[in-house]
Amino acid sequence: GGTEPAPEGEGEGEGEAGYEIAMITDIGSIDDKSFNQGTWEGIVAYAEENDITHKYYKPTEQSTDAYLAAIQLAVDGGAKIIVTPGFLFEEPIFIAQEQYPEVNFILIDGNPHNADYSVFRTDPNTVGILYAEEQSGYLAGYAAVKDGYTKLGFMGGMAVPAVVRFGYGFAQGAEAAAEELGITSIDLKYHYTGNFDATPENQTLAASWYAEGIEVIFAAGGLVGNSVMSAAEAAEKAVIGVDIDQSIESDTVITSAMKGLAASVQSALDAYYSGSFPGGESLIYGADKDGVQLPMATSKFKTFSQADYDKVFTALADGSIVLKNDTDAESATDLGLSIVKITLVD
């Protein structure tokens, strides 16, 4: 395999049936500009490099049963290791890890547990991967304020833990930079759109924020970002992307709060194939493991430099900066920030 790019399931090895590495998509599509896409990119990169068959499967609906059915389809299709992105897979994997002991699972964005959260257990054939999104958001917020932005916006898709962490980190990063710069007031409009789609409603909301004076919006909601970029292009304002480097999508993207989906998937796959699968563990990818970053090469900062970045990144990595995350505050306004004035838009 790996001879020519094909949509999917490329690299079908001769004589051997099926697809070894399987991914089950969350209900979104494979190119959702978010965890599905990032995960898939990681799989493709690793599989092509090592000439391993791979394929993704789409479940019929969003329910534990349907996810389990898709897992079964993948196992029947010859999967040896299955990658599942999204916390909605926590329950299905909790069940599947026991059902298919011979198959290995990489669960992105979650840890296996049962339906009522009473039992958390990660079996030896499974690894759970979480990201310190608050650190990624922190980097973005810090860089934005350092770069001179004082009117910020945060538009998350929905208030799910990962998105919440991005938002909290963003606010804390802005606060830290403002403190360093001696700025007394930063405005932050804070909103969850209720979907992960590009819709005219989202575009209008972003446009209205820009018209009101917001200078940069951190769009943490998959395709919501496309609506925000569209509004930013019209208003000649800035956008901060999420999850993956979104700079190619629009010139308005000044940076992206990345989480190392692809890298962590690759490293987990590599561990599996090299016999050092971290089964039973729950990994947290933060700055320390290169799990979060800003793509400085493609970022369009005016004053925020690589050196500034390295400094704050190191501080996050070595634990000298400790952040509050989704479990520490009910709402962004409870973060206890003094300079950043958060206006919640419900």
Added chain:
Amino acid sequence: MNTERFKERGMLFLRSQGFNRASASVTAILSGLLFGLVILLISNPSQAFDGFLIIMKGGFSTGAKGMGQVFYFATPLILTGLSVGFAFKTGLFNIGAAGQFVMGAFAAIYIGVKWTFLPAPWHWIVALLGAALIGGLWALIPGLLKAYLNVHEVISTIMMNYIGMYMANMLVKATVYDSRKNLSMITAESSVLPKGGLDAVFHNVRSSGTLDYSTVNSGIYIAIVVAIIMYVILNKTTFGYELKACGFNQNASKYAGINEKRSMVLSMVIAGALAGLGGGLLYLSGANGRQLKVIDVLAMEGFNGIPVALLGLSNPIGIIFSAIFISYITQGGNYLQSMDFVPEVIDIIVACIIYFSAFALIIRNIITKLLKRKKSEGGEA
């Protein structure tokens, strides 16, 4: 003599309306499938025939469990199909099943989560009744608007779809929200629909010897029973007679002394209750089943009811079969993923089947002609 009569009976059946209509639908299905094969050939010739086989094998591809899944997915389709079909039969186009469905779902979930004081059978029964009630209420508004203010039901039900979607989101967030998942909470065990013996049939045995159960539950019984009840109401009762009369000709109904406004509102409410019940049935399937997602997207199940109703010729019994068929073939499409096909192929095929079923009238005429010719030939012989 006996065989003669038998033959005559046979011919009578062949010429009967029901058979004629069903055969037209079957012809449409075959044409649609054929077209699907062409698409498979275009997209991936080497696997086209295997792929086609998988589609045909449908739910059977994964044995008894797969067939169970077929019935599981058919359940809400039957209800939303009935909702659309019932309205059609009474002269209304209910394009608002999505809103009724999601509001019904919310009601069922709310009762399922909160009213834990109810014991087992009663809990899910009450939850389902609540779903039907709220679905019905959601259709009451377009019904009243149509009957008393001449507001076209197509526009009002479209508006109610969106209002229902936002309303359900808001209510879930306010009452039964699992914020960690952005879903509704899991309903109490007592509110989950019982398996009704279906688990004994629809399961696979794993290599390890454990059983792999299908999600299907007694919801499918309820759906079929409701369809039969709708059939009886429409075709055998004075109430159905009145509703149909109003659907066909409001003026004549008024002339005949039927309260035509009331009938119109009732038709709409029943249609809404059916869709709402569909929502209830889908969302009371337990911890591993569906939970309501808090997202600004209309419930597809509502729109899927339209092709189901149309393929079933709006006949409640026909709708049972068309819902099962569409579910069956969709399952087949799901298994198509095990080959190199874009999964959307199956949607294209279903669309083609529906499109060809639009030609049913012409096909029906051709069949009638063919049979007539046979008859006259037979007469001469």
Added chain:
Amino acid sequence: MDYIIEMLNITKEFPGIIANDDITLQLKRGEIHALLGENGAGKSTLMSVLFGLYQPEKGTIKKEGKTVRINNPNDANTLGIGMVHQHFKLVHNFTVLQNIILGVETTKHGFLKMEEARERVMELSERYGLFIDPDAEIQDITVGMQQRVEILKMLYRDNEILIFDEPTAVLTPQEIEELMKIMRELSEEGKSILFITHKLNEIKAVADRCTVLRKGKLIGTIDVEATSKEEMSEMMVGRRVEFAVEKGEAHLGEPAFEVRELTVGDKHHAKKKVKDVSFTVKKGEIVCIAGIDGNGQSELVYAITGLMPIEKGQILLDGKDITHATVRKRNRDGMSHIPEDRHKHGLVLDFNLAENLVLKNYFCPDFQHRGFLKFDKIYEYADCLIDRFDIRSGEGLTTPARSMSGGNQQKAIVAREIDQDPDILIAVQPTRGLDVGAIEYIHKKLVAQRDAGKAVLLISLELEEVMNVSDRILVIYEGEIVGDLDPKTTTFQELGLYMSGSKRKERGEAV
């Protein structure tokens, strides 16, 4: 011979029926040629063939001796053939002017040039005395004016061969008179006219020759001067027909039905549709409300039957006040109603015949048990009515009402309403569009009803019917009852004067 149109050996089949079987019809230039036949004889079909709506299986059409092919109405138009259809083909929300020019619009670069058209239409209208309001919408004008629009449509196209398919079925006597005059004028101008009607008087009055059809076959073409009405009707039906309705003396009983100072408003105007109307119908009496179409008859009936709200007044049935009763209650209390518009009110066209025959009593214990319909009983009953009232249809009681002939649809309604054995039967134009055989039959039924001691309220536009059938005539004019006449002592002339508003009873005179 100078034939402008010849239809030679035309055969046209429909599934299961030969509508025209080897029919030859020759039209002389400048003549008025009548076409006579029972309902379903094939008259409309023959004319539709000539107008290009249907293609015949066999036969040829010649114009001025030359064989022509008429594939569609456009071809017909080019040949100068125009047609006023039995059911008007007018767009209800277009203006009169728009309807007239539709299909032959004058345009400049595709844009309509209405002013030119308007001038020509007004000119034609004046020349033939076809008075119309060019800017009125069709839905707002009377049937009579619609008829004039249809005629103007033909004239506007400069047609020389004019087909009138039952143009008089919906007109008032005055309007019929006018139409006859216009037809004569047109023929004098050299136009050739084909004229379908069931009314022998009209044929006598204007036609030169008459072709008679029966069951799709040609019976013959006769010279109208030389043939009596009786002979013509015998040719048409195949038997003798009674023209005068046989009826004995009325035996009047108690008042069965009473209307007191009934007033019905108009949605759009302050003017009332019905003003302070009071009258009584006694048991054993046929009272007829005569009047020109559009004088409030429809509203009066809708108000009485509960289909329209009233402003004030009182309605009594057998002494009981039913002013605010529901339609259902009125029906149960003994009111039957043969409606004016059989497709709008009378039938559910998508139901079958049997279902339509129980439209008024499907809920009676005879036909349902605890809400479940008793189909065997319904079919039994329907079969019985079909038999008694000679309702003909393709598939018996399961025939969809939509596919039945107009006459048979009407018979079905009459059967249903009379079989209720009503105390008061309200019959609005019960014989509209029917052939003489069917009319005779329905008139007999009305009289039988009266003789059984029931009350009948007949609303009719046809003077003949009014004079023949009723025991008492009330004339309605602009929503008011202006005359109460005895048919035995009244002349057509006098009745006409009342109807046109030229004469009226003194105020306060008892009704």
Added chain:
Amino acid sequence: MDILFLVVQQTMFFSIPLLIVALGGVFTERGGVTNIALDGMMIMGAFTSILFINKMHGSMSGQSLLLIAILIAVVTGMVFSLLHAYASINMKADQIISGTALNMFAPAFAIYVARMIQANGVQQITFVNTFRIPKVPLLGDIPLIGGFFFRNAYITTYIGLAILVVSVIVLYRTRFGLRLRACGEHPHAADSVGINVYKMRYAGVVISGGLAGLGGLVFVVPTSTQFNATVSGYGFLALAVMIFGQWKPMRVLFAAFFFGLMKTVASAYSVIPVLNTLGISSDVFKMVPFIATLIVLAFSSKTSQAPRAVAIPYDKGSR
């Protein structure tokens, strides 16, 4: 002031595609064919035209690219609508069935083709928006008006308004319009005066297809940077706008703007003084356009009537 400009400009983004597509609906329904496949036709039009923009990116940009894309969208919609026309006119099919089928077909087809032809089987088609006119020369400087209508604008907005004017003229001032309307009200009457009902109905459906295709493009361009095989159900909203507008172009304009304005306000409430301090949840605001429409309809529908012959297949022989 900026907010006011914004509200007007954004309203255009909602209203213009609704207007264009609803006008398409007016044409087909006035001709007697109902078209619930407007949504599918929008998707098809947006799909091909945006794919074209995507492919041409680099070699072309700006208004000329947009104009060609518009052409492609229109033609796609027209071709796709032929399927509906054939089924509902030639085959005398139930028009709801045919429309539903096309609505199902369009997104599936768009995703299928996108996945087949794009690298990595991606279903979204991204595009670079080079079509925005920051300020129309001269006109953009007019006080107020300039800010409302001539800044941050698209030529599609003016095309949409031009289509409205043309629609009014075509429907009410031309032979074609008169004949089309006759076919929607009383096809037998039209037939009897020599009008080819089938042809006119084809014309109506194909016009609706073209306009819906265009509407799809117009809908996507200003509000996103990619196309994902959906127009968020705006085809159905256009259908609603058409009924709201009682099948009359000027009323459709009003309906489209009313709805568009409501949508804008509901989305931008967080920066609108008064609204942003009410403390009402965003879900409530999102419902407002739909509730407001229902209320307006309740007061304005009493005399509303669809074209009489709409959705009834024309059969010469029927009576």
